[in-house]
Structures are given as structure tokens and as C-alpha cells.
Amino acid sequence: GQVLADTHRMIRQGFPEAVYAEGKTLEQTSDALAALVAAHGCALATRVNAEAGEMLMQRFPTGSYDGVSRLYRIGRMSGDFKALTVAVVCAGTSDVPVAEEAAQTLEFAGVSVRRITDVGVAGLHRLLARLDDVRAASLVIAVAGMEGALPSVLGGLVAAPVIAVPTSVGYGANLQGVAALLGMLNSCASGLSVVNIDNGFGAAMAAIRMLNVMVKA
Amino acid sequence: GQVLADTHRMIRQGFPEAVYAEGKTLEQTSDALAALVAAHGCALATRVNAEAGEMLMQRFPTGSYDGVSRLYRIGRMSGDFKALTVAVVCAGTSDVPVAEEAAQTLEFAGVSVRRITDVGVAGLHRLLARLDDVRAASLVIAVAGMEGALPSVLGGLVAAPVIAVPTSVGYGANLQGVAALLGMLNSCASGLSVVNIDNGFGAAMAAIRMLNVMVKA
Amino acid sequence: GQVLADTHRMIRQGFPEAVYAEGKTLEQTSDALAALVAAHGCALATRVNAEAGEMLMQRFPTGSYDGVSRLYRIGRMSGDFKALTVAVVCAGTSDVPVAEEAAQTLEFAGVSVRRITDVGVAGLHRLLARLDDVRAASLVIAVAGMEGALPSVLGGLVAAPVIAVPTSVGYGANLQGVAALLGMLNSCASGLSVVNIDNGFGAAMAAIRMLNVMVKA
Amino acid sequence: GQVLADTHRMIRQGFPEAVYAEGKTLEQTSDALAALVAAHGCALATRVNAEAGEMLMQRFPTGSYDGVSRLYRIGRMSGDFKALTVAVVCAGTSDVPVAEEAAQTLEFAGVSVRRITDVGVAGLHRLLARLDDVRAASLVIAVAGMEGALPSVLGGLVAAPVIAVPTSVGYGANLQGVAALLGMLNSCASGLSVVNIDNGFGAAMAAIRMLNVMVKA
Amino acid sequence: GQVLADTHRMIRQGFPEAVYAEGKTLEQTSDALAALVAAHGCALATRVNAEAGEMLMQRFPTGSYDGVSRLYRIGRMSGDFKALTVAVVCAGTSDVPVAEEAAQTLEFAGVSVRRITDVGVAGLHRLLARLDDVRAASLVIAVAGMEGALPSVLGGLVAAPVIAVPTSVGYGANLQGVAALLGMLNSCASGLSVVNIDNGFGAAMAAIRMLNVMVKA
């Protein structure tokens, strides 16, 4: 077939390969999921549209589809991250789908997530009101579109690692998220690290790499 | 000659033409200044480098050159803006030259300026500590490089007009100020307006247009 | 819920948060509007498509939907801007939707608007014929697509603040409005300030910030 | 040698090859000029810096170097364009070098040039005052930097062909002339045609192609 | 209404305003056409889609719609360009719609057009075989997508003015026609002039400006 699932990835990286469903036929997605479930007992597909989500429910009835995050999940990983939690903070309501891709990928991996939503910098008091919640977390994933200033402000307020996720929310000079991406890469708050536009999954994976070291440390 | 000074501008716009010295020969800059002084009794040149500044001192000994803002000023305008003041807020020390171009252009026009420097969002307490000063002003000019988040945060905190000036301070994905420019154009704090990268002069001119209406209102 | 309306904004900025409906579910838009109406007695949503407009009419029957500006308005603000008016000048008929987003946001805030339409620089006499109307206004919002030269020409003719709004009208090297945006940022008529492409709402908000200071001055 | 002068060009196109001196060694420029003089009795080099200009004076003492246009000219063409003239209109004093590259290339070809300088759209009355001069010409070359609005305004006022030349005068979002270039390509005044940024030579060549047809028509 | 047809344009520029239908409502297009027909006895709309074309046939039954060029024409101009012809040369079959927009705009103005199609530089013999036809024309409009090399090659072979029209034909690094546009602006064959991507109409207008001077010369 045309799919060669990377079933060693679990060993090398502590996380199974996830299936990127965009641009794949349903059959290709399906085959990849089957191979991964066979190897690991669980599997995750990202960027699954509603129609494909329904079809997958028929082939993998124990799975579940979430229309906001567009994730299809079968089972979950057996990891144990103890008391470590991740704060998924998001600037606007329109950024929720990306934040959920991050949050639910983390939950699939067994990580506890605290969601803090609609606390963009235009109304700073909303973020300041939630600062204790953010500070309680071991890691922060900060999701923002438009000018993407939230991670900068957060990065100046907390000591924990901040993974910044630009979203494509906005229009015009936003250039489909490029404005937010550039903003985050140039943050004056040192020590942010950044993932691709709308890449909630990638942010969760970066977090899991860190948490894996933390639980072992 | 090759210079046709727009000496009507004072009447149409309430501010004389300023000479943009970049790319002009010393003679062209000089001729333009002379024509403007003849018409208005005062004149301003921008983007004057140190060497040209010295030469202009010889031709116009009553003028003065400032190496930080790179402005050459002869006399000043006779405007009266009463108690109206402008806060020129800047994010980092490296943004000072642009902030000074704005501040000193305002002072040439007779406007009172309050400078608030090095209050970038990475250390938010510095800005919050100066908030009363900012709120006391009728207008805010917010100057920032890197990701340019300062005007967004300010715009959320004050009701006054905020003129955002991106600077070319930064490197790499900053793209010589384009990152800050895009950030400001996409601000989630509604009602910012933006001028060109490093255009402190333009921000001052936008402020003067507003102040002119305010004093008349 | 996923919406945390910034109901303090009225106090800080003199204008309530507006709901950006693009990328929100109908429920999210609805919830945000409800919270804002509860707090302020009025509310505004932008970028509402026709279908959503109809649905909102059912939930908020006292509201009204305008298909050109794509605004949904419930009530209006109680501000009083006295005799101050804003001229909303637009270059071509295709720019009308953006101009209307600006004009109707201003009207929601209680500002008088004078519309001057289809006066692009290719036929300069049309603009010159309306110059008295433009000069009668305290503020000018200039809306233009293609090369976006209208605000430059206007900026040279009037002393009032000019808020320039580039539109995405055009094709090819227009790059969805980037050409007009760059043109406006680089205007040789000093003192323009610029908002995001197609951001009629933002231009109105910038105007309201200025008018608020003017009425107090 | 490394230079193969295209001496047929005169026959095919009615204008000899010009030597683009940028990136050539003095020897290469020299050899090319020599071959062209041998074939046509005259030759033109563009983008010649001051130092190279001096050296060429030694090798071709009948030639002349102009430091503003950076042209080196030997002799001139024997064309006769009768009463046809070209107006070279330029927006700001800083655009003069590009305008001169155009004007002096035309003069090398035997064309009469009328220079109209420093009539940018920020002070429209300057242009309107010279409109009769512009209208007297068979062709217009319009040179402008910053937002490049001059050709749009001119294109709306005159019936003659308008060749628009963007210059790299400006900074920041000007992107070294790209803003002016995009503006000119998107002009709402139909029927402009555009050449490369700072390409005064190319504009002159486009004009000569047109004049050649006109004198024959 | 929202349409202010520029009916003076005929006098200033020798060509009536054309209606750019993209982004206009059918009513706006219709009103503009009616005003122009009233003033000039003829009118032209560009970028008219098939559906709008049909509707316009009902309101203006003497008009005609062409689905390839997307032009709607009512009557034609009374100009007389004598024996002057324009060669509209196009590189590939996919560029035909843009070439037809140019050709039919010319025909609306009363200009004779010679079409030379599918002679791209990948098969140079096709172009060389048609060279006499090209050389018989007073002006050349060269339309090409992909790398847009056709105008360069043509510009080296003929003495007439060459108006280069980049098209958006291509994919990937073509960037919707930007590759062809940049190629044409940088042509080593001097004296090309360039219009916007897919702007067949603009090329025709540039040609008409030239032809108007030629018939008078």
C-alpha cells in the first residue's frame, strides 16, 4: 500500500505517529490508523473533516470524533504525567479550534489540561484575573491570532516554558496567520518557542517532549 | 532649480512642508529650507545625517541639529495647543531615535510632549506604573520594534487615540520592521491607527492634524 | 462558556467590545451579544454573513442586519458628539461595503456621517467638486482599493485627520489589498494614519477615539 | 572576449544596445562601448559610477559623464523626431536621478524633453499649474517614489501615453520601491504602462519605440 | 446613488470610463452602463460573469456578452485609427481569455486587431513563422503566463512598442502570475512596458493612448 506507518516512533520519541488526514483518501487514513492501533492499541488522526469523521466511526466504532478540534481518537496512551498540568490559554473565541487541537492531543496522551479562553491582550484584566491558574501549570501553550501578542505578555509574566501557537484568525494584513507568527518569533519576552500557524497538534507534541523529560527528571 | 517647495501647505494643512533630506544633495536640502524659512519663518528637515547637519549649521546658524532624531530645526511654529499634551511611549531603548523624531517634531510645532521610555510588554509592570501619565495625555504615540505589541496593550488600556509606530529594531523574521508593522495593523485592540516603519515624523504629523481639530472644537 | 465578553471596555475605552463574527459559531456570537446587551444595553457584531444575520434576527428581534456592511446592530450608544461630523469618502463603487462598515459603526456610536462616494483620483474633478463637503467635516475616513491614492490626494488638500482604509478591491499585483495598504503607509502627504485592509470597523473606532477627545477638549 | 555586443539591435529595434555597467569590469564596459561606437558612431552606458566615469573619459575623450543620471554618452544618434516632445514629470526632488536617466537617454536619441520637477500629489496645485506643459507633450514619463500616486493622477488628466517609473525613494513599508511599483500597476487611471523600479533608461526606450512609430505614421 | 460615472473622461482621455463589474451589484453595473450610454452612445463593462452577462442582455438588448473575454459591450466608439493595427500575440491557449479582453476592447474602440495565438517560446519556430505578421503591426500586445518570456523575445525582434501582459496561468512558484510579472519588468529587451496581471483591458487602453497620438502625428 501507499502507507508505511512509522510504528517505531513510539520507541524513539515516546509518542506514536499521528495520521495527518488532510490530502489523504479515507482509505489511506483508515489503513494508517489500523496499523497504528495494531502496534500501539491506540491512535490519533488530525485534520479530519466532518464527513471523514463519520466514516471513521463506522470502521473504528470505539473511536470518537470531535468536530471542533477535528481530531479522531481511538483509545488513549498509557502515559502517566503525575501532577504536571498544561495551561492552554487562548486569546479569542475564534482561536478555540486550534486550542482544542492542542488540548485534546494532550488529553489523548494522558496529560491534564487547564483551559483559559478569551483572555486576549485588548482586555488585559481578563488575563491578570487568571494568572494564578496559569502559574499553577508546568507549561503554557498560548494560542492567538490577529497580532499574536498574548504569548509575549504571558512570557513576561510567567517563568514556565511558553509554546506559542499563531492562528490564521484575522484578515487583510494578517496574511493568514503570518502576522501572528512573525510577532511571536520576534517577541521581546525571551524564551518563547513557536510552532507553525494553526498547529495545535505540534504544540501539544512539543509539550509532551518536555513533560516526558520532566517526569523522568 | 530642482526644488519646488510647497509653500501653500501651511494654509491647506496647518503645517509647513518638511524637507526629507535622504537622497537629496546638500544643496537641494539647503534650497528647500531657505524657501520654507522665507515663506514661514521656520523650517524642519528630517533624516539629516551628522555630516549634513554640520554643513547646515554653517548655512543656517540659527538652526539646531539633533543627532538622535536626525532633525534639523530652524525656528519653531507659532501654534498654541493650550494644555493638550501628547504621550510618546516607547517599548525599548533602541526605539528612542524614532520616538525622538516624533517628540521633537511635535515640539517644533509647539506641542507639549511627555516621554515614557523603555516600558515594553515583556515587563508589564513598568507600563502599568506609568499609566496615569499616559492617561493624562490627549493623544498617545506608541513606538515599538520587534513584535510591536506595546500599542495593542496600550490601546486596550486607554481611551485616547493611539498612533502606532513600528520600528525596524530587531532581526531575522523581523524583516526590518515588517513584523511590528503587521502586528500593529492586526491589533485586537480596536481603533489603533498606524504609520510607516520608523516614521516618527509621520506620527507627529498625524497627531498635529488631530490636535488642530481639538483646539478648534 | 468559551466567550468572556470584555464588558469593562466601555469604561476603559468609551466604546463597548464589538463581536467579530467571522470564525465564530452562531452560538458564540449570540452569547457574546447577549452578554454585551446585558452590560451596555446595546451591542454590535461585525462580519456577519447573511445566513447568520437572519438567525440573529430571531434571537434579537430588536436588532437589525445590514447586508452591505455585514453589521448586526442592537440598539445604539448614548454618546453625544454634538456638531462633529465624519466624512466617509470612497474611491470606487466596489469599496462601498467597507465604507459602510465604517459609516454604520459611527452611526451606532451616535456620530453624524457624510458619505462621499465614487470620487477616485482617475477623475479628479469629482473629488474637487465635493471638497467643501469634505472640509466641513472634523475627520476624514478615506477608503480606496487598487493603488489606494485617494487618501494621499485628500491628505494634501485638507487639514483634518485622515484615516486611510485600504480595501481588497482589485486583482493581480494588488495582492488582495496589500498594494493599497503599502501605498497609504508610504503617502507623501504627511500625517495620514492607516488601518488594516478592509477594516472599516477599525477606522470608525479610531475616529471615535479622536472624537471622544474632541468633545471633551 | 566576454562581450558580444548586439550590433544588429539598431536594425531590429531602431536603437543601439546600451551597456549596463553595473556588475561589469571597466574593461568589459570599455570593450562593449568600443564595439558599439565602431558599429554605430555613438554609444551609451548606464549605471556608471563616478570612478568608472572618470576612467572612461580617458579612454573615450569625446564622451561625457553625468553624475546625476550616471550615464556615459559618446556622440548621439542621428534620429529626427520632429516636433514630438516628451514630458518627464517627477514627484519629488529625490526622484531626479531616475528622471534624468530617462531624460538624457531621450536626448541621446535626439528627442526633445520637457522636465517638470517636484510636483508630487501632496501639493496638487503644483501639478495643475503645469498641466498645459504636460498636455503639450506627445508622451509622458511620470517618475515617483513613496506611494507612486503621481502617474495615476496624471493618467486621469491627460490623453497621451503615460509611462510610469517607480523609484526606490522611501523607506520601511516602501520595500525599496515595491510599494510604488504595485501602486502604478494597480492604477485606477486606465492605460498606464509601467517599467522596473528606478528604470529611467527603460522608460526612455519604451518612449522611443512609440516615437519611432509616431514619426512614421 | 452609489455610482458617479466619470462622463468627462471621454474629453480628457479620448476613451469613456469602462465599468469594472467585479465586486459590484448587478444594479450598480447597470446604472453605470446606463449613465455612460446616455453620455456617449456606447459603453463597455469588464469582468462580467456569465450570470450577470445574461441579466444585462435583458436590460440592454442591443448589447452583447462574450463569455471568453467576459466583456459586455453596448455599441462601439466612433474613432478612426486608419490603417494602424495592433498585434495581440499570446503564448499559450490558456492565455486566450486575457488576450481576448485586450483584443475586443480594442475592437470596441475601432482598432483593427491581428490575433497570433499559441506561439510561446518553448517552440520558437511558431513565433518566427509569424514574425512578418507581427512586424506589420504598429503596436504589439504580448500576453503570457508561466515565466512570461514571450515579450522579452518579441521585444528583441521588433521595433514597435511592446505592451507586456502577464497572466495568472501557471501554478506553484508562479504565485498567481507574479512570476510572469516580475519577468516582464526585468526584461533584458529594453523598452517593454508592463500592465497588471491578467489586465488585458489595461493593455488595450495603453495601446489606444498611443494610437490616438499616432493618428494625430
Added chain:
Amino acid sequence: GQVLADTHRMIRQGFPEAVYAEGKTLEQTSDALAALVAAHGCALATRVNAEAGEMLMQRFPTGSYDGVSRLYRIGRMSGDFKALTVAVVCAGTSDVPVAEEAAQTLEFAGVSVRRITDVGVAGLHRLLARLDDVRAASLVIAVAGMEGALPSVLGGLVAAPVIAVPTSVGYGANLQGVAALLGMLNSCASGLSVVNIDNGFGAAMAAIRMLNVMVKA
């Protein structure tokens, strides 16, 4: 007609012109195929969508349509490439359509292809496991989206020519394949050569040019 098939191309380049169906009417595609079949006994069309594929089956029943590669093939060329084979290596399952466009174009020309699929650098062991297969080929076509690192890694491991094909697979900062394109152009593994984004056909053609020389050498 509007199609002028380049039937000499076979002689000049050893491969008949292929029909690029995107942006052509069915009739234009059909006419071009008919002319090519008449001249060469075989023909190939690329970028044929499903609907057009079906219609072409009716006009050319001996042809065949493949929905993955979007190729329509009639007959095949009579070339003989002996034992020379091409490895078509692709990074992810989503890149298969582009890889198939390359592979099936090669097969149309009579070349043996070895397909190696889903061996992206995130799981390097998959590629290393197939290295002997890759090394057995005379030429490698390496197809990859996202960051496009596969050709770099391959280029460091094999001595054969590597033709790199970036795909538009990815999102956000991928910029529709520009990220992969730039990556391949900047490869630290010297001697890669690159074709346009998603241009499987062009990669096959580059390979055929090389194979033609190899069989003759």
C-alpha cells in the same frame, strides 16, 4: 483554432508536447490531443480533472485516465531506455499524486520506475531500509512537502542525480509549497536540481532528458 500544437518538439527534444489541461476548455484540450496523436501516434495530457477525464474517454476511447495523477494518456512512446530505471521516492502518503504524475509520465515514455513511498525523514529507518533500491536506480526523483528535507538527506546518501520536487502538502508557514521549494533550493547536499511546486511532470521530463543522453552515451 486557438491551439497550435508544437509537433516539431519530438524532433528537437525527443519528447512530444504534452497538453496542460488546466485553464483550457475541453475542446481546446481535445483538439490539441488530436493533433498530437495525428503527428506522433501517442499523446499525454496533464492536470485533467475527473469530469474532463470522462469526456476525453468518449472522444479517445483507446486512452486511459488516472484519477490520482490526473493524467490522460493515449498510447505510449516507442523509446527504449534499456535497463535504466528511475526511483520515484516520496516522503508522505499525501505526496503520492505528485509522485504518480512523475512516475506515470515516465512510464508513458517507456521508462521503468521503482516507487518508494512514505519514507519521510521523520522516520529515517524507513528510508535507510530502502537504500539499496534507491541506489539501484540511475536517477532519483524525490518528492516531498512540508519542509522538504527528503531530497537533502537522499542527496547526501546517493551519487546519482537527484531531481527534487516540492509539493504543496502542508499548511500555514508552508505557504502552499514555498517552504519546501526554498528548502530544496538551499540544500546543503550539493548537486540537487529542483522543479516547480507539484510539478511531477516536469521532474519526469528532466529525467527523460538525462536518460536520453545516457542511452546514447
Added chain:
Amino acid sequence: GQVLADTHRMIRQGFPEAVYAEGKTLEQTSDALAALVAAHGCALATRVNAEAGEMLMQRFPTGSYDGVSRLYRIGRMSGDFKALTVAVVCAGTSDVPVAEEAAQTLEFAGVSVRRITDVGVAGLHRLLARLDDVRAASLVIAVAGMEGALPSVLGGLVAAPVIAVPTSVGYGANLQGVAALLGMLNSCASGLSVVNIDNGFGAAMAAIRMLNVMVKA
């Protein structure tokens, strides 16, 4: 003065503010360093050129300047990261300055660094030979220019967090590091996080945020 050192940063973020010397006068850099030494007993300046380095040696004789990393360090932090080490892996010799900025910033903070240099993917065996060293580290900083493929390959081979640093090493389509940046953002190896081009300092800061959590976990 113009410098307002953020001396609270140590408390909020566990790392003192560092002085970005680019675009600052020597006096500004000096003042900022003095304030930071006063508050924390140690200080770090980045992007210090050789001349400034020498001058700083006179004012702060206990400090030290390194010409490769361009860091000026005074004292060091008192942190204790126990056995945790960071591998700083770099692709080419030309990337060393950026890698050293990261490595020496880490050492200033008290972190043990393992340097692995010149192991780019063009010669994969060099990296594979050092894999045990890489795997021994708690965190990996991967520095690469040109196409920036090293972090992708590393990300597929190790489970630890990988912080990717693009460098501006390269030319042409490299676009001063943008090619490498885009490559890293689009990596098919999930869970990389990325900092700005040439931002070795930022990568070190991101690592320190993570290590701070690890030592506490």
C-alpha cells in the same frame, strides 16, 4: 535616563533581563549592565560588536567578551541544574557563532553544555556517530542554516525537546534565513519548537525555562 532595566524579571522568570546591544549607544548598554549587576550581581549583553566589547572591558573589568558569540558576560548566575545537560548541535561550521550564543548563554546560567558541531544532514553518518551524545542530553538545541533540515532529522531520532534555531547562513533563495525558518516550522518530525533566525540567545532562554521546571519537578 533612557534605560529602565526590568530588574523584577529575575523574580517573574528566573532569569535576569539581558541587554540587547544592537542599536544602543555604548552608554545605554553600559547603564543597563550597571543596573543589572547592581540588582543581581551578574549581567549579560548580546550582539556586542568587537569595538564595544573592548570599551565594556574598561568599564566592567571583571567581565569577559567573546568575539564569536558576541556576548559580554559579567559574573554568572547561581542556578543549579544538577546533572541536566543541553546538547547544542550545529549543522555547519558557519553556524558556530549562533550555536555559541546559545551555548555560552546557557553556561552563564549554570547549565552544562555538550557541543556537537558540523554534523549537517549532507553527511548523515557524522550525526549518527554522535547520537549517543545527543541522547544523553535532557534537551537539544539544533542550529542550522541553508535548508535547515537538521532539526527535522534530529526530531525523528530523539525523544527530548528539540529547540530549532534557523541561521542566516546561505545565499540567494535562502532569503537571509527565511528558508531555514520555514523549513523548521513545517517539520514533519512533530514537536519541534522554533525561535527567530540567528536567535541563539532565545533558544538558550527557552531551554532555561524548561530546565527550571525540570529541576523542580
Added chain:
Amino acid sequence: GQVLADTHRMIRQGFPEAVYAEGKTLEQTSDALAALVAAHGCALATRVNAEAGEMLMQRFPTGSYDGVSRLYRIGRMSGDFKALTVAVVCAGTSDVPVAEEAAQTLEFAGVSVRRITDVGVAGLHRLLARLDDVRAASLVIAVAGMEGALPSVLGGLVAAPVIAVPTSVGYGANLQGVAALLGMLNSCASGLSVVNIDNGFGAAMAAIRMLNVMVKA
């Protein structure tokens, strides 16, 4: 040390690593060359500036430096490519340095080169006059700046592989070679392959990969 020469590269790829001198200290370049000479008996450095060239002459007196190509060569490879020759064709005199980097790298490898210079498409007869020379070669390297049309025209005329090298020769909308690069990637002449801007070395390496297969075929 900081240099880990990839001395296996000869075995894997049939060509030793070359030293990219840009951004390296003289010592690093020197050390790398020494290691390579020790392993292979010969070595090549690229992008060596004049000053470094002189210094290397002292350390490696048997080597030779060429100021046009900026190559430093020590010895040469022992390869035997029999009668196979490569045509290095270049469009303008200004492109010679890039063409020489390609030609002399080939000669270092033992390949016969035929240079064909200054045959750009603006004067097509120059290229047609040399067509037999081009056709006699097994491979063509086509070097061009500005719009980069030469490889397209060549690709349509010859059957051999054409490796296209864009150069940064040009200005303005040339964007330092990006215009030529995009042109070549979008060529309508199928089967070109492209290397980075100004990458004469890379073109030679791509040619050597092909020649290695040809001599073995």
C-alpha cells in the same frame, strides 16, 4: 576543532566535500582544505574573497585562486569523463562570475567545458549562431539574470538536460535574483531543472552527478 570534514562524501557521491568559505574564518577554511587534501589529494573552496585567496596561496602554494569565480583550487580530481562535454551558456557579461564558478568547478572535476557568453534572448541571433556548439554538448548549464528567459529558450531548442542557474544580476523588481529564479521554475519549456540563485557550484555538481551516470551507462 569546529570543522568535521565529510571525507566519506567522495565514496558516497563521487565528489569530495567543497569548502563554502563565506562566513568561515580563514583558519576554518584552511583546516577544512587541509583535511580534504589529506583524504583526497585535492580540494576546492568556493566563495573565497580576494584577501582570503592571497592568504590561502601562502598556506597551500600549489593551489590557485581565481578572482572572477572566487574559487580556490588545490590539485584536481582524477575523473575521466571521456568525450562528454558541458556547455556553459550565459546571457550577459554580468553573469560571467557565476558561469565561471560552474565552469571551473567542472574543470576541477576533469570535465571539458565549452563557454558560450553574452547570448541573451534580447538578441536572439547570437544564440542561434551558436546552436551547433550547444547541441554538441551532453549537458547544458544556462546562466541568466534579469528575467532569466535564456534557459526557457534553450530548453525549447535542445534535447539535452538543461540546468538553469538564476543570477542576482538586475535591480528593483528583480529582488536580487528572485525574478529570474521564479521565471526558470515556471518555464514553459519542460524538463529544466533549477538551482539556487548565483549557485554556479551547485549547477556543476548536478552536472557531475549526471555525467557520472553517463560514463557508467
